Amino acid sequence: MYRKTYIKVNLDNLKSNLNQIMKNSDYQYYFGVVKSNCYGHGNYVIKTMLENGVNYLAVSSLDEAMLIREDYKDVPILCLEPVHIEELEICFKNNITIIVSDIDYFNQLIKTKHSLKVHIKIDSGMNRLGFKDKSEIKLVFDKLINKKNIELEGIFTHFASNGILDTLYQNQVKKFLELTSLIDLNKIKIIHLDKSTTGFFHNKLSFCNGIRLGMIMYGYVFYPPKINSFRGKLRGLYQFLYKKKNNIVESHNINFSLKPLLSLHTEVISIKKVLPGESLGYYPGPVIDQEKIIAILPIGYADGFSKKNTGRMIQINKNKYKIIGTICMNMTFVEVDKKVKVGDTVTLFGDQIRLVELTNHVGTTVYEALATISPLLPRVYYENNEIVKTN
Known part of the structure; x- marks a missing residue:
């Protein structure tokens, strides 16, 4: 990987x-x-x-x-x-x-x-x-x-x-x-x-x-x-x-707890300072109105990470940050602060970011969100907090 x-x-x-x-x-x-x-x-x-x-x-x-x-x-x-x-x-x-x-x-x-x-x-x-x-x-x-x-x-x-x-x-x-x-x-x-x-x-x-x-x-x-x-x-x-x-038959919620298996992660590969008046990404990208610190993530719509994710929150070092600009084929912009460094792990969903937050934001279902994640992305399987398989 x-x-x-x-x-x-x-x-x-x-x-x-x-x-x-x-x-x-x-x-x-x-x-x-x-x-x-x-x-x-x-x-x-x-x-x-x-x-x-x-x-x-x-x-x-x-x-x-x-x-x-x-x-x-x-x-x-x-x-x-x-x-x-x-x-x-x-x-x-x-x-x-x-x-x-x-x-x-x-x-x-x-x-x-x-x-x-x-x-x-x-x-x-x-x-x-x-x-x-x-x-x-x-x-x-x-x-x-x-x-x-x-x-x-x-x-x-x-x-x-x-x-x-x-x-x-x-x-x-x-x-x-x-x-x-x-x-x-x-x-x-x-x-x-x-x-x-x-x-x-x-x-x-x-x-x-x-x-x-x-x-x-x-x-x-x-x-x-x-x-x-x-x-x-x-x-x-x-x-x-x-x-x-309407004589609808009685129903009830399950009486046991479930735990999602899957979470999506990447890392920060670059940090940029963007000044007022500069634009972000491909033309006609948004023009920045005030100085911002931008983190670049190596994930995009080719990975099944929809452009519609722009504007929602992701997680870096237990803190939440907003995706901004237009999501590219293989890269994504996130507005961060000085606490974020190159190499930091990013959680796109999982942990504090529930998958339903993603689906509500982009207007899809959990079924579609899971099924459209690129099969080319490595899957890392954990058991007892240890990696047992990567493919």
């Missing part, structure tokens, strides 16, 4: 999160959702997941599955997107579980001679992937359940909402049960509907024995906090009445 701009990943926090998840749930199958480079954390975290209760992995594409299979030979991997028919042999040879989500794909799949594990995807309301016709679902079930070379291992759907302040979640559960009413779910080995938040914000669905863990593993959940101010209590009363009026 030559440029000291890197991601720090705390594996002890991942262990803690998974320990809490396992203690507070009762499933047979825990899918670790590791798509998009494990939500930006890097695939090395999979080792810790498998050591702490995760027993199935879920990825977005066959490319991701094959990359993970290089290091993790035995764990089953579910590919959440349809795999091209001509690539089924690759799935057979590498123990990759596939999905079937429409009748045209099924009609091609049923002709294969490869031995495969398959999960049926149900579209319960997201209108993305999945079956919406229960007669088609019955047809697929009936043919796959008796197919010698294809194991109908699972069935699942994906929720569009956490179901805290709307009826989407409960309506999708109802729709799933309606769409599968012509088949015997008891004959399917794994039924996994819930994702990180729905599985813990609501009571467990009695017919499910699997759950897909995403953000909750990485230390993030998003439940509206209780605020004790007058305005907060008024908002809480409004939400209560709204839920009652």
